[in-house]
Amino acid sequence: xxxxxxxxxDEENIVISxxxxxxxxxxxxxxARNGQxxxxxxxxxxxxxxxxxxxxxxxxGFEVCRRIRENPAWQDIQIIMLTAKGRExxxxxxxxxxxxxYIIKPFSTKELMAEVKxxxxx
Numbered sequence: 365x366x367x368x369x370x371x372x373x374d375e376e377n378i379v380i381s382x383x384x385x386x387x388x389x390x391x392x393x394x395x396a397r398n399g400q401x402x403x404x405x406x407x408x409x410x411x412x413x414x415x416x417x418x419x420x421x422x423x424x425g426f427e428v429c430r431r432i433r434e435n436p437a438w439q440d441i442q443i444i445m446l447t448a449k450g451r452e453x454x455x456x457x458x459x460x461x462x463x464x465x466y467i468i469k470p471f472s473t474k475e476l477m478a479e480v481k482x483x484x485x486x
Contacts, residue, residue, distance in 0.1 A: 371395045372401075389480070406438060444467060
């Protein structure tokens with residue numbers, strides 16, 4: 365069965381790049397451009413993995429992560445936080461909220477895809 369990935373980012377260039385990488389790797393994907401849209405799509409799309417930015421309109425990535433981790437139905441969703449917020453306090457906060465991995469922008473596409481495969485157990 366094809367794994368499903370939800371890209372959550374409001375930066376168009378990042379979205380285009382990740383969309384290309386993810387689709388080339390054969391994953392089914394959807395895109396959310398803000399935190400509220402992400403939460404709506406988690407319900408309808410049921411992703412295996414979320415690539416989640418922190419700084420977004422409406423609801424930030426930390427809050428999206430917190431809400432996902434609080435919902436028992438979403439406990440198996442893996443989350444990779446992709447963000448320019450790379451200070452130790454922010455990484456610690458992301459990990460404490462339950463992200464599976466924290467990658468700081470700018471990132472290597474090779475590193476990102478290796479981490480996606482690792483997190484999805486491929």
